[in-house]
Amino acid sequence: xxxxxxxxxxxxxxxxxxxxxxxxxxxxxxxxxxxxxxxxxxxxxxxxxxxxxxxxxxxxxxxxxxxxxxxxxxxxxxxxxxxxxxxxxxxxxxxxxxxxxxxxxxxxxxxxxxxxxxxxxxxxxxxxxxxxxxxxxxxxxxxxxxxxxxxxxxxxxxxxxxxxx
Amino acid sequence: xxxxxxxxxxxxxxxxxxxxxxxxxxxxxxxxxxxxxxxxxxxxxxxxxxxxxxxxxxxxxxxxxxxxxxxxxxxxxxxxxxxxxxxxxxxxxxxxxxxxxxxxxxxxxxxxxx
Numbered sequence: 001x002x003x004x005x006x007x008x009x010x011x012x013x014x015x016x017x018x019x020x021x022x023x024x025x026x027x028x029x030x031x032x033x034x035x036x037x038x039x040x041x042x043x044x045x046x047x048x049x050x051x052x053x054x055x056x057x058x059x060x061x062x063x064x065x066x067x068x069x070x071x072x073x074x075x076x077x078x079x080x081x082x083x084x085x086x087x088x089x090x091x092x093x094x095x096x097x098x099x100x101x102x103x104x105x106x107x108x109x110x111x112x113x114x115x116x117x118x119x120x121x122x123x124x125x126x127x128x129x130x131x132x133x134x135x136x137x138x139x140x141x142x143x144x145x146x147x148x149x150x151x152x153x154x155x156x157x158x159x160x161x162x163x164x165x
Numbered sequence: 166x167x168x169x170x171x172x173x174x175x176x177x178x179x180x181x182x183x184x185x186x187x188x189x190x191x192x193x194x195x196x197x198x199x200x201x202x203x204x205x206x207x208x209x210x211x212x213x214x215x216x217x218x219x220x221x222x223x224x225x226x227x228x229x230x231x232x233x234x235x236x237x238x239x240x241x242x243x244x245x246x247x248x249x250x251x252x253x254x255x256x257x258x259x260x261x262x263x264x265x266x267x268x269x270x271x272x273x274x275x276x277x278x279x
Contacts, residue, residue, distance in 0.1 A: 010172055
């Protein structure tokens with residue numbers, strides 16, 4: 001299906017992400033707000049996902065845990081404003097880095113039966129954003145670094161030995 | 166990799182001329198004059214770009230007779246992609262799973278309306 005576009009401009013404290021899905025907006029909204037559905041897709045497969053609470057309303061809280069053989073990674077936050085298929089705004093905090101809170105705004109845009117999900121995440125500082133990306137969501141970005149993927153593909157094609165780890 | 170170094174690498178890669186310079190250096194070391202040839206900009210401007218690349222650790226420079234040669238240093242590029250890769254993997258895998266879930270939900274809805 002679509003590819004995930006991730007933009008993390010140098011020197012700016014935000015990350016932008018977009019992805020197109022072959023489904024109507026209502027279905028995407030359900031998949032993002034129904035905890036029974038959320039556990040079926042959010043995070044890599046190697047994690048078991050446990051949703052402790054997921055109160056999708058203005059001021060509602062959420063907390064979920066990714067668990068694997070190595071341990072648990074918990075995340076929590078609060079919904080701001082009335083969540084709707086037009087958009088969801090929420091705070092986000094990884095409990096492994098307490099006090100580092102980001103503000104995430106998601107929008108869903110449907111066109112001809114396909115829906116584009118866009119997420120704009122603002123961090124408290126560039127350093128906080130970079131640390132978050134570096135930790136890779138407690139374990140686990142592209143176009144903003146101006147076609148870095150293309151460049152690397154080109155570099156590795158021309159100089160395979162040097163680009164190898 | 167430390168954050169300052171990483172920011173310098175990404176800052177250096179943000180410019181198309183500097184990316185083109187790096188791509189050319191994959192074929193071998195070049196002097197400023199040789200590097201400047203394909204670009205519609207002056208040699209001093211190219212030198213400015215080389216300074217940025219050198220500060221980011223993406224190239225090193227050595228002297229050959231009277232010319233200074235630029236040499237590609239691939240290590241920071243490798244680190245930079247690793248920095249991006251883990252975050253990307255998280256979302257790529259999540260969204261692949263979401264694609265599958267959406268297909269299931271769509272066929273469920275079709276069953277129900279029958």
